[in-house]
Amino acid sequence: MVKENTLIEIRWHGRGGQGAVTSAEMLAQAAIAEGKYAQAFPSFGPERRGAPVQAFNRVDTREPVRIRADIVEPDIVVVLDPSLLSIVNVTSGLKKGGKVIVNTKKTVKQIKAEFKINFQVATVDATKIAKETLGVAIVNTTMLGAVLRATGVIKKESTHAPLQKRFGKLGDRNIKTMEIAYDQVSIEEQ
Amino acid sequence: MTTRIGIEVSIAVADAVQLCNADVVAAYPITPQTHIVEHLAELVANGELDAEYIPVESEHSAMSACLGSAATGARTFTATSSQGLVLMDEVLFVASGMRLPIVMAVANRALSSPLSIWGDHSDVMSVRDTGWIQIFVENGQQAVDNTICAFRIAEDNRVLLPTMIHLDGFNLTHVIEPIIMPEESEVAKFLPPNKFPLPLNPDKPVAMGSFAAPGIFIEAKWAQEQNMKASKKVIMEVWNEFYKAFGRQYLPVEKYKSDGAKVLILTMGSFSETASVAVDELIDEGKDVGQVRLRLWRPFPFDEFRQAVKDADVLVVLDRAVSVGGPAGPVASEVKSALYNLAKKPKVVSFIAGLGGRDITVKGFKDIITKGIEIARTGSKNEYEIYGVRE
Numbered sequence: 174m175v176k177e178n179t180l181i182e183i184r185w186h187g188r189g190g191q192g193a194v195t196s197a198e199m200l201a202q203a204a205i206a207e208g209k210y211a212q213a214f215p216s217f218g219p220e221r222r223g224a225p226v227q228a229f230n231r232v233d234t235r236e237p238v239r240i241r242a243d244i245v246e247p248d249i250v251v252v253l254d255p256s257l258l259s260i261v262n263v264t265s266g267l268k269k270g271g272k273v274i275v276n277t278k279k280t281v282k283q284i285k286a287e288f289k290i291n292f293q294v295a296t297v298d299a300t301k302i303a304k305e306t307l308g309v310a311i312v313n314t315t316m317l318g319a320v321l322r323a324t325g326v327i328k329k330e331s332t333h334a335p336l337q338k339r340f341g342k343l344g345d346r347n348i349k350t351m352e353i354a355y356d357q358v359s360i361e362e363q
Numbered sequence: 364m365t366t367r368i369g370i371e372v373s374i375a376v377a378d379a380v381q382l383c384n385a386d387v388v389a390a391y392p393i394t395p396q397t398h399i400v401e402h403l404a405e406l407v408a409n410g411e412l413d414a415e416y417i418p419v420e421s422e423h424s425a426m427s428a429c430l431g432s433a434a435t436g437a438r439t440f441t442a443t444s445s446q447g448l449v450l451m452d453e454v455l456f457v458a459s460g461m462r463l464p465i466v467m468a469v470a471n472r473a474l475s476s477p478l479s480i481w482g483d484h485s486d487v488m489s490v491r492d493t494g495w496i497q498i499f500v501e502n503g504q505q506a507v508d509n510t511i512c513a514f515r516i517a518e519d520n521r522v523l524l525p526t527m528i529h530l531d532g533f534n535l536t537h538v539i540e541p542i543i544m545p546e547e548s549e550v551a552k553f554l555p556p557n558k559f560p561l562p563l564n565p566d567k568p569v570a571m572g573s574f575a576a577p578g579i580f581i582e583a584k585w586a587q588e589q590n591m592k593a594s595k596k597v598i599m600e601v602w603n604e605f606y607k608a609f610g611r612q613y614l615p616v617e618k619y620k621s622d623g624a625k626v627l628i629l630t631m632g633s634f635s636e637t638a639s640v641a642v643d644e645l646i647d648e649g650k651d652v653g654q655v656r657l658r659l660w661r662p663f664p665f666d667e668f669r670q671a672v673k674d675a676d677v678l679v680v681l682d683r684a685v686s687v688g689g690p691a692g693p694v695a696s697e698v699k700s701a702l703y704n705l706a707k708k709p710k711v712v713s714f715i716a717g718l719g720g721r722d723i724t725v726k727g728f729k730d731i732i733t734k735g736i737e738i739a740r741t742g743s744k745n746e747y748e749i750y751g752v753r754e
Contacts, residue, residue, distance in 0.1 A: 197539075206368075214533075237502075241535075
């Protein structure tokens with residue numbers, strides 16, 4: 174009998190300093206707080222501001238995560254910086270039925286056509302939301318909200334405690350920016 | 364009440380050291396170990412850990428400071444990695460020869476050159492013969508639990524040996540995962556105060572680590588060897604006590620679906636669980652395979668190891684280090700020598716992979732095991748196979 178696969182693998186693409194690692198960290202902590210099993214880790218190596226970086230999540234609702242290797246066949250891809258779409262093959266290895274969640278001003282239709290993406294796409298103008306709510310263009314918590322809505326991998330309320338802990342007095346504003354992105358993300362209908 | 368939290372493994376190890384109420388931390392930062400000592404420095408600076416934090420100018424000095432600290436009877440911790448560990452090398456021998464119960468976390472990483480900050484076991488193998496107890500862990504929970512156990516093992520007056528916890532750099536140190544953190548009161552109950560038998564004391568002067576002429580040196584070394592051998596009993600006793608107190612069990616050699624399996628893969632460290640997934644998949648495909656994990660590297664658990672592999676026909680051994688120009692991978696060499704005089708023994712196939720941070724995927728492990736079975740059948744003129752290399 175083949176067991177039902179309960180493992181979800183997420184690959185975050187960002188640029189050094191945008192907070193992809195923090196997003197993955199918050200997601201894992203929230204999943205663990207829900208009693209799930211989860212991993213978050215960066216693409217290991219020297220950190221360079223502005224350079225393309227990756228971060229990874231594994232979330233399993235049923236059993237401990239045992240695999241310790243980079244995610245090369247993700248279920249979900251998150252793109253924190255729209256400029257990466259033209260320089261990184263973000264859908265590389267993306268599983269059939271996978272999702273791509275992009276921070277962009279453009280619509281789902283425009284993104285799909287322009288970058289020939291044959292997967293379900295969700296878009297959100299995370300940079301605008303972050304600038305308006307936080308005053309900076311750091312989109313980690315914004316994109317976290319978009320991902321939670323587009324994937325349903327965990328409840329958005331579960332991220333409140335990790336966000337409060339991580340951001341201290343900026344916790345409430347980060348929760349707000351996460352919630353706005355959660356509400357505003359456009360998800361392609363399947 | 365224990366709490367299950369999502370936490371970076373390095374931070375959790377530092378928190379475990381805090382739970383153990385260490386008195387002295389002397390350390391020098393080096394990737395990928397840095398987060399451990401940074402967090403300890405924070406805990407000391409914030410007054411959350413009442414310890415002396417000695418920021419030294421090199422790892423050689425870090426271990427030297429640890430010598431002095433442990434000799435006074437202070438509970439002593441440090442952490443390092445790779446080049447830092449090999450810079451300590453000279454002092455590591457002194458620590459074990461002087462029977463000083465220092466606990467050290469080693470974030471395993473490749474050695475230069477070429478420069479690599481990524482993980483493998485080259486650094487471990489370079490300190491194999493330093494006389495330290497060496498324990499491997501596979502995940503964050505094991506890292507926390509064994510850090511706590513390490514103090515009790517090292518400081519036990521029947522042992523008094525420095526102890527290393529090997530946790531793979533990045534693949535463990537930089538991962539956030541669920542870890543159950545014990546309560547301080549539970550740890551206090553489990554870990555008695557350090558009662559070093561002959562602490563340095565100006566009122567009662569003692570000489571330590573002094574000169575040994577040929578008339579006594581070999582006796583000193585023999586005593587060290589006897590002592591290291593005898594430590595296994597205490598290590599197992601401590602793990603057993605830990606199991607009773609916390610419900611998580613550790614053994615010198617751990618078996619995964621290996622009883623009765625004809626083909627076994629032997630692993631150490633964080634890739635072990637990935638290999639377990641490969642074993643599960645191969646079993647689903649009808650293969651007769653299992654896994655053996657070496658937790659205790661020193662003292663080498665000969666009896667438990669021989670017992671664990673006695674019914675197998677093939678033993679595939681993964682090494683994440685090379686003995687350049689030498690026989691098989693370092694672990695495979697030891698395994699072969701442990702089996703050589705037995706009448707019935709599995710064929711050992713040595714694989715080297717995962718050097719300098721190269722991943723081994725589930726598919727990679729399946730390939731290694733499948734190729735290992737084939738090589739055991741056909742034979743090979745190679746001392747070892749190297750997996751995943753572009754020639």
